[in-house]
Amino acid sequence: MISLDRRRLLALSVTAPALTAPVITATLPVVLQAAERQRELRFPLRLSANENPWGPGPAARAALAASVDESCRYPGEVTNRLVAAIAAKENVAPDRILIGTGSAELLNMLALGYCMRGRLVSAWPTFNYVHAMAAKLEAEVVRVPVDQNLRHDLGAMAAAAKSPTGLIYVCNPNNPTGTVVPADALREFCRSFGERTLVAVDEAYLDFADPAATASVVDLVRADANVVVLRTFSKIHGLAGLRIGYAIARPDIIRKLRGLQLAIPNGPGHAAALASLGDADFLRTTRTALLADRARIVAACDALGIACSATQGNFLFMKTGLALEEFRAQMRNEKIEVGRPFEPLLDWCRITVGTSAETTAFITALRKIKGVRA
Ligand SMILES: Cc1ncc(COP(=O)(O)O)c(C=O)c1O
Numbered sequence: 468m469i470s471l472d473r474r475r476l477l478a479l480s481v482t483a484p485a486l487t488a489p490v491i492t493a494t495l496p497v498v499l500q501a502a503e504r505q506r507e508l509r510f511p512l513r514l515s516a517n518e519n520p521w522g523p524g525p526a527a528r529a530a531l532a533a534s535v536d537e538s539c540r541y542p543g544e545v546t547n548r549l550v551a552a553i554a555a556k557e558n559v560a561p562d563r564i565l566i567g568t569g570s571a572e573l574l575n576m577l578a579l580g581y582c583m584r585g586r587l588v589s590a591w592p593t594f595n596y597v598h599a600m601a602a603k604l605e606a607e608v609v610r611v612p613v614d615q616n617l618r619h620d621l622g623a624m625a626a627a628a629k630s631p632t633g634l635i636y637v638c639n640p641n642n643p644t645g646t647v648v649p650a651d652a653l654r655e656f657c658r659s660f661g662e663r664t665l666v667a668v669d670e671a672y673l674d675f676a677d678p679a680a681t682a683s684v685v686d687l688v689r690a691d692a693n694v695v696v697l698r699t700f701s702k703i704h705g706l707a708g709l710r711i712g713y714a715i716a717r718p719d720i721i722r723k724l725r726g727l728q729l730a731i732p733n734g735p736g737h738a739a740a741l742a743s744l745g746d747a748d749f750l751r752t753t754r755t756a757l758l759a760d761r762a763r764i765v766a767a768c769d770a771l772g773i774a775c776s777a778t779q780g781n782f783l784f785m786k787t788g789l790a791l792e793e794f795r796a797q798m799r800n801e802k803i804e805v806g807r808p809f810e811p812l813l814d815w816c817r818i819t820v821g822t823s824a825e826t827t828a829f830i831t832a833l834r835k836i837k838g839v840r841a
Contacts, residue, residue, distance in 0.1 A: 499756050510802035514819045514829060517642065517672075517782050521756060521822065522705010523739060524749030530742035534735040542734030549737045552744050553713055557685050562718045566737070568730040570671060570699040570712025575600045576727040577634060577695065581665050582606040585633035590619045592809040594642040594669065597634070606633070617644040617776040617784065621656045628664055635660070638669045640676055643809045643817040645778025647681035654684055657694045665720070667695045671712075672780035674703035675754060680779055688715050695720060700736075702781060703750055704743045709736035757781045760826040764818065767830045771837045782806070782819045791816055794836070801832035 499521055513520075523531065534545075546566065554561040567573035578587070578600035587601040591610030598608050609627050614620045619637060628635055637656075640647045648656075657666045668684050687694045695716040701707035710733060714724060743749070764783055768775045774786040787794045791813045798805045806817030820826060834840075 499752050508824055508828060511799070512803045512821060512825050512828060514821050514825065515804040515806050515817075516707070517702065517780070517817075517819045518707045519702055519705035519753060519757065519781060520825065521753040522707075522743075522749075523709075524705060524743055524746045524753070526742040526746035526749065527704065527706060527739040530738045531735055534738040537738075538735055540734065542732050542737060545734055545737045545741065546732055549741045549744075552741055556744060557715050559685070559689060559715060560718075563688060563715055563721060565714045565716070565721045565724055565728075566732060567712045567714065567728070568732065569701060569707075569710040570669065570697045570714075571596055572710075572728070572730055573695075573697055573712055573714045573724065574667075574669075575729075576724045577636075577665075577667055578604060578606070579727045580723055581634040583633075586631065587634050587636065588624055588628045588632050589636040590624065590638070590641065592643060592812060593636070593638045594671075597636050597667070601634075613641070613644060613646070616646065617641075618646040619648050621648065621652060625656065625659060628660065632664045635664055635666045636669065637666060638671070639681060640672045640779040642672065642780065643782070643806060643815075644776045644784045645672070645780040645782060646776055647676055647779045649680070650682035650684060653681070654687060657684060657687055658692060660693065662693050665693050665695060667697060669697045671697065671699045671702055672782075673698075674750070675757065675781050676779035685715055688717065691717055693717075693720075695724075700740045700743065703754060704740065705753065706736070706739055706743060709733060709739055711736050711740045756823065757820045760823055761820045763826055764820065764830060767833060771834065771839065773833075773837075782817055784809075784812075784815055784817050786815050788814065789836075790814060797836045798832060801828075801835070803829060803832055 550561050550564050550566060553564050574597040578597050582601035583604045584606060586607045586609065587598065588609045588611065590613050601608055611620060611624045611627050619641065639653060660666060670683055673683055683696065684694060685696050688696055695714050697712060697714055699712035761783060765775055768785055776784040778784060791808050794816050795805055
């Protein structure tokens, strides 16, 4: 599945200091250097939830601070402005956007609207939030194993969705594997179901992906396909605690989902999200830092003979050679929290890329667990 040649080469040529040195500190953009300086390593390190530790960015922080006075009010105008800004970014009309309390709320709404006593098809393992609600709604949940490269098996998923299916969930890049589906194959897959089955494409991590590897399928929404695209401010924007995600879909689908909304939105969060959308510097520099540190972890794994999936997210999925609970316990001894279990791959672990200092601490701990002296 994963070539060992590159790994062996690296094992011979990469020295321990090269692996653990924070390679980019000297060139880190000023905004990230400032955040890193302020952020002493705070143990336990949280490399477990795919957050972006560099956030919130400067513009979002300023907007949050400025909205404190408005926190006594129910949110209003700021939500309309956020919808308009998202619509402009996605090049769709505002009636194709629905903001949720995190994309998690939108996933619950999708389950309520499309899975009640019906059928859900997805890859497995994947982000299993919609599955939990679908199961509560007595849906049949069909889990289609990823292929040997830990990628979605679209052919097997299409075959599984031949029986009447309310919702197909595709996570691209996939959590926890980080693998992607090429955009053209995904578009063809989505279109093949016509009006029969709604396809939800969760693009939570798309901002980290190489544009040559995959792309958004939002163009299908512009073409009125039976597709919902999900995005979130929890990942590259570094605003996970503020709980803001959005759906992009045809107006009739948005109307149906809106009718199932339970939460009232968070006004200061919307102000921060609006500011973050315009903070191109922060988004670019945070992406650069996370991808550089992700590459450092991949190189460390290569040198240690640890296989990693071909990740395109701000996280890695690695075959540690230990049962997950044992690996988690050993990492906990090093004061590092790592990813939860993703059945059936229980000798693999998902690691979120942290700050550069956290990455160095993780690599040092990994080498120690693998018996390599510092
Ligand atoms: C693929 C995927 N979708 C959605 C979510 C939920 O994100 P939010 O914070 O927007 O609810 C996550 C969270 O980790 C995720 O991994």
